[in-house]
Amino acid sequence: MKKYLSILIALIVLGIIAALALAYAPFKPSGANEVLPADWKAEAGRGEYVMRAGDCFACHTAKGGEPFAGGRGIESPMGTIWASNITPDKETGIGNWTLEQFRTAMVDGVGGHGQQLYPAMPYENYRFMKEGDIRALFDYLQTEVAPVKNEVQATSLSFPFNMRFGIRAWNWLALSGQADFKPMAGDDQQIRGQYLVEGAGHCAACHSPRTPLMAQNGTTVSDANFLTGGMVDGWNAPALRGKDARVQTWPASEIAAYLGAGRNAHAVANGEMALVVEHSMQYMSDADLNAMAVFLKSMDGQSVQAVSAQVATPGPHSMPPLPADEAGQATAKLLTSASPDMSLGARLYLDNCAACHFVSGKGAAEIFPELQGNAMVLGKDASPLISVILKGASSPATDRRPMHLVMQGYADRLTDDEVAQLASFLRKGWGNQASQVSARDVAKVRQKVQSLAAH
Ligand code: HEC
Numbered sequence: 001m002k003k004y005l006s007i008l009i010a011l012i013v014l015g016i017i018a019a020l021a022l023a024y025a026p027f028k029p030s031g032a033n034e035v036l037p038a039d040w041k042a043e044a045g046r047g048e049y050v051m052r053a054g055d056c057f058a059c060h061t062a063k064g065g066e067p068f069a070g071g072r073g074i075e076s077p078m079g080t081i082w083a084s085n086i087t088p089d090k091e092t093g094i095g096n097w098t099l100e101q102f103r104t105a106m107v108d109g110v111g112g113h114g115q116q117l118y119p120a121m122p123y124e125n126y127r128f129m130k131e132g133d134i135r136a137l138f139d140y141l142q143t144e145v146a147p148v149k150n151e152v153q154a155t156s157l158s159f160p161f162n163m164r165f166g167i168r169a170w171n172w173l174a175l176s177g178q179a180d181f182k183p184m185a186g187d188d189q190q191i192r193g194q195y196l197v198e199g200a201g202h203c204a205a206c207h208s209p210r211t212p213l214m215a216q217n218g219t220t221v222s223d224a225n226f227l228t229g230g231m232v233d234g235w236n237a238p239a240l241r242g243k244d245a246r247v248q249t250w251p252a253s254e255i256a257a258y259l260g261a262g263r264n265a266h267a268v269a270n271g272e273m274a275l276v277v278e279h280s281m282q283y284m285s286d287a288d289l290n291a292m293a294v295f296l297k298s299m300d301g302q303s304v305q306a307v308s309a310q311v312a313t314p315g316p317h318s319m320p321p322l323p324a325d326e327a328g329q330a331t332a333k334l335l336t337s338a339s340p341d342m343s344l345g346a347r348l349y350l351d352n353c354a355a356c357h358f359v360s361g362k363g364a365a366e367i368f369p370e371l372q373g374n375a376m377v378l379g380k381d382a383s384p385l386i387s388v389i390l391k392g393a394s395s396p397a398t399d400r401r402p403m404h405l406v407m408q409g410y411a412d413r414l415t416d417d418e419v420a421q422l423a424s425f426l427r428k429g430w431g432n433q434a435s436q437v438s439a440r441d442v443a444k445v446r447q448k449v450q451s452l453a454a455h
Pocket residue numbers: 050051054055056057059060074081082083084085086094102105106110111112113116117118119120121122126137155
């Protein structure tokens with residue numbers, strides 16, 4: 001609460017500055033970052049591809065609603081923000097918009113009525129997109145998407161967040177530099193990966209921490225906190241950079257498989273990331289997936305070889321279990337000892353989980369995720385882990401990996417104390433190092449899971 005209060009006060013101060021600023025400084029759109037010939041036309045399919053890279057569909061389509069007709073609610077601590085209708089309907093969508101208006105929404109966060117957009121729309125990231133992609137995307141939305149008349153419910157947040165002009169001042173503080181992409185010192189593959197990750201892919205929206213003003217703390221590779229881990233809608237978005245980042249121990253080909261197929265030898269994408277794979281990343285070409293993977297592995301100047309292999313080659317593959325290291329073997333030994341004084345957590349694991357995730361905690365490649373070193377198991381906030389134990393998990397099928405993965409939940413089988421003991425065991429087993437989980441932590445998550453299920 002204290003945190004929100006300070007944000008509130010900061011925003012009120014910002015609001016006053018903004019009101020003054022608005023009186024003196026008229027808004028000037030960033031404009032195109034590249035001059036294209038007047039008769040320029042995007043090659044067929046490019047606009048749709050950029051839409052996939054930017055994941056516009058997921059936010060701008062309501063559950064069961066028409067594509068891009070808006071009305072999906074994005075939850076924020078200040079209230080629900082309703083995504084706009086971006087179909088070419090002339091009254092309720094963007095059918096009457098010019099390219100300039102569209103670009104201004106994408107890179108400056110100013111909407112069709114001159115209103116400041118809430119940063120739930122990731123213009124903090126889209127502002128790095130190049131003119132060619134923005135134009136291709138605009139043409140796609142105008143000509144290939146069916147117009148849908150759908151008046152989206154107006155967003156009404158509580159005071160002072162309902163004063164959209166305050167976002168003007170927020171943008172001055174939150175947006176770093178010009179709306180333009182600055183390539184790193186690297187080869188073409190790294191730079192292409194950087195472009196997709198920083199721009200359309202808006203990975204920083206989830207994987208970067210937030211500043212006290214709730215702006216993304218790190219939007220480009222030159223920012224120290226870029227992709228060092230964040231929190232989104234109750235899920236830990238793990239660090240992708242730095243010494244604690246598990247992905248830095250994966251070869252680039254495994255990162256590309258995770259993004260393009262939602263699974264690899266170590267992990268399965270869950271929750272918010274499963275949605276990113278489902279609606280966006282699975283549509284990326286092998287070349288682009290490899291580029292993003294190589295970029296992620298080279299962010300701090302590490303030398304990484306170019307990768308051109310097919311991503312997640314089709315099977316059948318023989319996939320022997322991953323070998324357990326020393327810490328893994330120690331826990332495996334404890335679990336197989338059948339000792340009468342085995343802790344309750346270890347016993348619950350043996351009885352309920354080991355059949356799939358194995359006593360080594362290594363699981364089975366592409367089906368049962370590894371629990372040793374697992375970012376969700378080790379998360380600073382244990383609620384995503386507790387929630388998966390209670391509710392289970394599922395991960396979508398993709399063209400590259402058509403099998404839908406499901407894990408059943410244990411809410412009806414394990415008490416709060418049992419889940420706490422089990423989760424604490426996972427967080428200490430196989431060399432994992434994370435804090436204990438209490439029955440109270442579990443009770444809180446259980447209540448939330450139940451109230452969501454009741455809706
Ligand atoms: C994470 C969710 C999210 C994603 C991803 C997203 N948007 Fe949005 N977008 C929103 C929300 C929410 C709003 C409304 C913001 C507001 O009312 O202030 C919005 C507003 C807009 C607007 C302004 C509409 C108007 O009437 O003023 C445009 C244009 C737009 N988005 C286009 C896109 C495109 C194109 C993409 C894909 C490249 C995209 N958005 C991806 C959430 C998202």
